[in-house]
Amino acid sequence: MQVQLARWGNSLGIRIPKDIASQVGLHDGARVDIRAEGDRIVITADRPRYSLDELMKGVTPEAMREAFDWGPDAGREIVEE
Numbered sequence: 001m002q003v004q005l006a007r008w009g010n011s012l013g014i015r016i017p018k019d020i021a022s023q024v025g026l027h028d029g030a031r032v033d034i035r036a037e038g039d040r041i042v043i044t045a046d047r048p049r050y051s052l053d054e055l056m057k058g059v060t061p062e063a064m065r066e067a068f069d070w071g072p073d074a075g076r077e078i079v080e081e
Contacts, residue, residue, distance in 0.1 A: 016043075 001020070005012045016026065024045055026032070031046035073079065 001017065003015055003017070005014055007013070021027070026045060033044045033046050035042050
């Protein structure tokens with residue numbers, strides 16, 4: 001499919017047809033990565049960026065104990081609470 005470039009300030013802009021954007025999961029406001037590879041321009045959907053708070057949401061000491069259950073304490077690792 002061919003599309004036409006248009007001037008956008010000091011840059012050139014390209015419109016991505018709706019059906020192609022839908023196929024790769026792009027939407028209005030989505031971020032993309034653009035790079036040159038030889039004589040080609042490669043545009044890829046940007047990976048989502050997560051904050052540490054988002055990644056750690058729901059992680060509690062209790063959940064971590066269940067995730068890393070090594071069995072009952074033995075020897076000097078026994079701690080009296």
